[in-house]
Amino acid sequence: MENNNVIKVAGLTKMFGDFTAVNAITFDVKKGEIFGFLGANGAGKTTAMKMLIGISTPTSGKATVAGFDVNTQPEQIKKTIGYMSQKFALYDDLTVRENITFFGGIYGLSREKIKSKAAILIDELGLENVANKLVGSLPLGWKQKLSFSVSLIHDPKIVFLDEPTGGVDPITRRQFWELIYKASHQGTTVFVTTHYMDEAEYCDRVSIMVNGKIEALDTPKKLKERFKVDNMNDVFLKLARG
């Protein structure tokens, strides 16, 4: 089943001086799954993610993303993944269409491809009426959905989402997860960090990081059984408090 793992991580470590931010983590992510990457603030999940998306070099250990080595082929990784950060990251002073065109452009899509992608995307998100409005004028929930769709514009094999639903209301969060499911059904692997434990329940598998180490990794159901609790929140609290 070797080929089924799109992310393979073995002993990945990142040190800043004496401080070990990520301590020899090892895990695999299967193709098409929604992988929840949980941990308290400062547990090292953002650092780990940065190594996987090719903008930070590991101190030691190995990892491959979509078959490319994070140590030697970060450029290839960048072409095959999508990324959406915890900060909303489209340009407020560009219109919806200009944002789509710009991000399509930096991923090297042809003009025709960008046009057809933009049409599909705007239609799917129901943004026809605001396509030529500045993104800054849209409500946060819309922006976030747009941001997610833009991160998928080049049909990446894996999409990394860094706390994508911070600061939005539950209804929008629900809609956002519907988009994630949809992408997952279409074969995109989703690697997502989140603070919301109810969202952890939506994941196929979750890992929980504590102090730079992965303390637990399983399906939400099995984790709850193991810790004899009935929701992910309690699993998290048990682990984080040791």
Next chain:
Amino acid sequence: MKRFIGFIKKEFYHIFRDKRSLFILFGMPIAQILLFGFAITNEINNVDIAILDHSKDAATKEIINKIAASKYFSIHQFIEKEDDIEAVFKKGKVKAVLNFEKDFSKNLIKENNAKIQVITDATDPNTANTISNYVNAILQNYLKEQNKSSAQVYQIVSQTHMVYNPELKSVYMFVPGVMTIILMLVSAMMTSISITREKELGTMEILLVSPLKPIQVIVGKVFPYIFLSIINAIVIVVLSIFIFKMPVQGSLFLLAMESVLFIITALALGILISTISATQQTAMMISLMGLMLPVILLSGFIFPIASMPLPLQIISNIIPAKWFIIILKSIMLKGVGLQYVWKETLILLGMAVFFIGLSVKKYKIRLE
């Protein structure tokens, strides 16, 4: 290449949709050059003076007439006694009082030594200085005429000849300075703000995760500003030639090349600032305090470097603007070629290379 064009297009959207940047980019240069050219000037015109004439003879009358006839002075009033001098100054309108001693003509002819006291209001030292120089010039002129007619005595008369700016037009001094300030402002401040803005908004992260290389991101960000800086330089030169009749004696090509070199130095500084500041505000403060102030105070633009205390003179050497102003003045006013400014050019080039190297290194560290 196509990615790059898309990127630059995006940068121009940012610039043209932000009224503040638009104002700094296009309003400032024009406003500054007009302000410095018209409003701020070292020349004097129609300065009001008062006369206290104790002799009222032929010589004093002629001198007074000469002064009244010049366009620099207009005689506001005649006063009769010493006590009035202070009162006149206190009213504020009169900037100078000429006090002719008693028996002026007689002393001049018999003893070859007559005295005039020139009292100036030095609350504005520059103007006071200029007034006294102008009065002296008129007196010298009078003496020369007298000596001619009477063919008498040997006198040493120094003849001052101001080269390169014979009329001492202040605009000649301000244009190179303003050009330097504007290029610094646009290139360094605007780029540092525009890069930190992407950091602040989180879009920088997205760009770094994209297949664009960091160097492409940076070049894409600075390219529009190189372009706009060049346009600004052209606007300033054209304005000063056509409105202020500023001569450009030297080669325009050399002027353009030197400007590009300075723009690149300033851009490197801008990138450097963006790597050490996390927010737009910080970037702006560092640019203003760290770049604009030295450019205005220590570059020789307003205050002559030669009359600064030694430590400041030494510090002024590390300010790129100082060398650029020297180059500009040499090319524009003296009309010299590269053979006379190669040293300054080399220094500027060295600084550009140093700052580019430093910012690339800093930028890499930040990525870690």
